[in-house]
Amino acid sequence: MQDEERQPVTYVSDKVPEEKMAELVGTTKRALEGKRSRGVIPEGVWKKIDGRIFYSIRRYEAWLEGSWGYPLESNSSANQSGSVLLATVNVGPKLSHTPRPPRGSKRQPIYALK
Template sequence: METQSTGDVDKVTEQRMADLLGCTKRSLEHRRQRGTIPEGVWIKHGGRIIYSKKRYDEWLESQWIYPEGSKSSVAPSAFVSHGTVSVDVKRSPSPRHKKASKLHPSFAIR
């Protein structure tokens, strides 16, 4: 009977998943309870929470936002050449400050 090495195991306990993500078990539990990590990435089995590393990776990858028209499979943040990146920025509808009057102030002479 052949056993799998730890790297090939997909289903892991909540503690092991926290270790893999570099966070505490409590932090991971809070993310799960708030719905930050969706059900389907984890299941409750026999009173224990079990995570699927594969499903977690798929869910995490789905969180990336790719620019329209991008045909690259590389994440947008992987390569940056300073000075060549253009970003569309939408300004918030905030009121503009009025410029001061260009008229000279008048002085009263006594």
């Protein structure tokens, strides 16, 4: 019985509804909706069918792997070259710009409540 509990969940179809996808990736349906509406998750990963949102597990995993931004480590024992990116970073305070009124303009009157 313990072996049955440890088996990964498999699906007959690659397409699952948004609620099930949220459960699979360990997030909420609302979080997936937000990522979808902001364009974080591209439309090729999800599709609206009959008013419901379905996700492709295979495409989601491919998109997720592609978003890492670096290639996977190779199994070869060859020497791998590395590169270091050096950049100048300004750590001074960031000044916010407050628009000033034009010269000669009248100031708004200040009223005191009594």
